[in-house]
Amino acid sequence: MGFSQVVGISSLVIILLASLSMVYIATDHNFEKVLTSQDEHYENIITKNNEKILINIATVDTGNINNTILNITNTGNTIIDISKLSVLKNGEHYIVSMGSGYIAPQETELITIYDIKAISTDKISVITEHGYKNSANVI
Missing domain, CATH: 1.20.5 (Single alpha-helices involved in coiled-coils or other helix-helix interfaces)
Structure with a gap:
């Protein structure tokens, strides 16, 4: 070589x-x-x-009929960020402002959804950040 x-x-x-x-x-x-x-x-x-939520009641805001008030209970084991919730009214997605804050496990919060005018026949659904959904009829 x-x-x-x-x-x-x-x-x-x-x-x-x-x-x-x-x-x-x-x-x-x-x-x-x-x-x-x-x-x-x-x-x-x-x-x-x-991550689980329960909508206890959905009502129209008596002070402003363009707002909807939800009474939501966090029935899961994780803290839910209110700003990351999504809202459907009769199956249609709405981009809304719900304020900020968190719902700790087993706590109930009143959440005002601004600029969704709802009537008593409407169905409101709330979806959490990771996809858990719960619905209630507006009363």
Whole structure:
């Protein structure tokens, strides 16, 4: 074997090792991302299972008929952020302002939903951050 053959083979081995290390790093990084995503998904499922609300009563605000008042009880085990609740009226999504704050487990709160004019035949649904839904008819 001549000097040029040794240098050529050494160069190929170095290139092969560098390529394999890049493949290993990329595979390891992507595998870690998949595991992290799966962990977050399972945490969301657990949170969703522990997140429950009950609409005790839905009424029209006597002071302003464009507002609806909900009496909501957090029957789950997690704290619910009021600002992350979504509202449906008769199945149609409304972007509304409900104020801020939290509902601790087993606590009841009165929440005013601004700019939803409801009548007694309307059905109001509230959906939590992780997808738990409860409905009540307006009285």
